[in-house]
Amino acid sequence: MKSLSPYEKQILSAFEAGKLKSTVTSQASLRRYREYARATLSKNKRVNIRLSTPDLSEIQARAAEEGVPYQTLIASVLHKFVAGRFLEKSSRLTTRTSGRGKKRRAA
Numbered sequence: 001m002k003s004l005s006p007y008e009k010q011i012l013s014a015f016e017a018g019k020l021k022s023t024v025t026s027q028a029s030l031r032r033y034r035e036y037a038r039a040t041l042s043k044n045k046r047v048n049i050r051l052s053t054p055d056l057s058e059i060q061a062r063a064a065e066e067g068v069p070y071q072t073l074i075a076s077v078l079h080k081f082v083a084g085r086f087l088e089k090s091s092r093l094t095t096r097t098s099g100r101g102k103k104r105r106a107a
Contacts, residue, residue: 039079039083043075056070059073059074
């Protein structure tokens, strides 16, 4: 296990001292989050995909921004998409332009 940063040590100390409080305000919310975790953690199939280097780098950066492993982020996005709950939110990171939206000139 990697060594903890000072900030992580502070969080761990607060947790161990019982100073942290749950942000879940209702039993319905708690059930919903448990169901999200079950759906996300229930992984019984393997899928291999090919991504461009820039796309993978951007996914990894966004995963770091969210504090999750990039494969978990990909699985979560796909799960939300198939469940009809995918909502895109803006990122603090600058988005790159792929050029896909530009029209090509006819030769």
